[in-house]
Amino acid sequence: MRCNQPKILIYSHDSFGLGHLRRCRTIAHSLVGAFEELSVIILSGSPIIGSFDFRSRVDFVRVPGVIKLRNGQYSAHTLPLGIEEMLELRASIIEHTAEVFDPHVFIVDKEPLGLRGEVRTTLEKLGQRGTRLVLGLRDVMDDPEVLKEEWERKGAPEAVENLYDDVWVYGRKEIHDPLEGIGVPDSVRDKALFTGYLRREMPLPTPQSFRSPFGEEPFILVTPGGGGDGVELIDWVLRAYEAHDQPLFPAVIVLGPFMATEHQESFIARTEHLRDVHIIRFTPTIENLMDEAVAIVGMGGYNIFCEILSFNKPTLLVPRVQPRREQAIRAAKAESAGLLSVLSIDLYPDVDAMVDALARLPRQAPPSVAGVDGLLDGLDVINNRVADFISAPQTRPARAAAGE
Numbered sequence: 001m002r003c004n005q006p007k008i009l010i011y012s013h014d015s016f017g018l019g020h021l022r023r024c025r026t027i028a029h030s031l032v033g034a035f036e037e038l039s040v041i042i043l044s045g046s047p048i049i050g051s052f053d054f055r056s057r058v059d060f061v062r063v064p065g066v067i068k069l070r071n072g073q074y075s076a077h078t079l080p081l082g083i084e085e086m087l088e089l090r091a092s093i094i095e096h097t098a099e100v101f102d103p104h105v106f107i108v109d110k111e112p113l114g115l116r117g118e119v120r121t122t123l124e125k126l127g128q129r130g131t132r133l134v135l136g137l138r139d140v141m142d143d144p145e146v147l148k149e150e151w152e153r154k155g156a157p158e159a160v161e162n163l164y165d166d167v168w169v170y171g172r173k174e175i176h177d178p179l180e181g182i183g184v185p186d187s188v189r190d191k192a193l194f195t196g197y198l199r200r201e202m203p204l205p206t207p208q209s210f211r212s213p214f215g216e217e218p219f220i221l222v223t224p225g226g227g228g229d230g231v232e233l234i235d236w237v238l239r240a241y242e243a244h245d246q247p248l249f250p251a252v253i254v255l256g257p258f259m260a261t262e263h264q265e266s267f268i269a270r271t272e273h274l275r276d277v278h279i280i281r282f283t284p285t286i287e288n289l290m291d292e293a294v295a296i297v298g299m300g301g302y303n304i305f306c307e308i309l310s311f312n313k314p315t316l317l318v319p320r321v322q323p324r325r326e327q328a329i330r331a332a333k334a335e336s337a338g339l340l341s342v343l344s345i346d347l348y349p350d351v352d353a354m355v356d357a358l359a360r361l362p363r364q365a366p367p368s369v370a371g372v373d374g375l376l377d378g379l380d381v382i383n384n385r386v387a388d389f390i391s392a393p394q395t396r397p398a399r400a401a402a403g404e
Helices: 019-032 084-103 119-130 146-155 158-165 231-242 259-275 288-293 304-309 328-335 351-363 378-390
Strands: 008-012 039-044 058-062 066-068 074-076 103-109 131-138 165-172 192-194 220-222 251-254 276-282 294-297 316-317
Touching: 008 019, 008 084, 019 039, 019 058, 019 103, 019 304, 039 084, 066 084, 074 084, 084 119, 084 192, 103 119, 103 351, 103 378, 119 158, 131 192, 131 351, 146 165, 165 378, 220 231, 220 288, 220 351, 231 251, 231 259, 231 351, 251 288, 288 304, 294 304, 294 351, 304 328, 316 328, 316 351
Parallel strands: 008 039, 008 103, 039 058, 103 131, 131 165, 165 192, 220 251, 220 294, 251 276, 294 316
Antiparallel strands: 066 074
């Protein structure tokens, strides 16, 4: 018999970067802040999940990590196991956690069936128990034709139609609709709720909180997110400061935990003679820097977009276009809405283009000037939906297993 205290289980598909983990953590913290007795467990394979602080009543179960290779295949991150053995181990941990925790709501981030189908059995079993099953999607996934082929290959449309009760899109339909053009049936569209983007708050200050080396002087924050694919961005920015073609605000650069060590060392060495550039490798509380910065330069991932909206900073995005066009699509839609400016990576390494963009950036209007309503309603909408789910948890009938 399920206890009365509400419980949420969140699956975070983490094989690269910080995006999934930070999005799930934001939702978890909002939920425990809204409901006094609610608890959340996050399932994640992120190797750095332990670097983050979690609020009371939020915890995590770390499944063994995987990495995505350049050929698109997956491999065990550190364990000497084949990928099939690894997936079997991960699926077993996920299933057992769900069985014991017995959540009222199960939220799956991005991948309808998880990595290589590892949450299918868990979805089926929780559905039979009457757990509310929610698929959470970011605002942009990829080009529609690419996503359509990928979803069909993975059996995602059938999974969403037959296994899930709700689809939450963490964005605004006016900016982008990730379900448009991928051939999902009306029954899937009927489940979709566009929540708005997820507002980010300032973390509590700690003795380790970063303080600007430039004192009271305004600075630009440069962040490639996790950093694994941000080498060109950082190199391009450093070339601009090395050129000294025109006055620029000082820059604080956060490299990210997934940037290769050799690139980190090279960039740090290049800044030793640059008075107006300071580099740090990683901080789990980058919100402090965003709050202090006069402007932000990023790549265009989901989290940086939420952060620049939340902290209302003039922003320059340099989105990647490989292996997905997600960032480029988001950046183009946001620029069209008047929220930020974009510099195409196709211009790399044109120093003049980057210098001009950095010089203009502090005078650029912040996102709020665009006047787009409801952009940051996401957490409030999610909290309200969860309140509906847990107010009468026994009224929802258990679902038959898929195929019965």
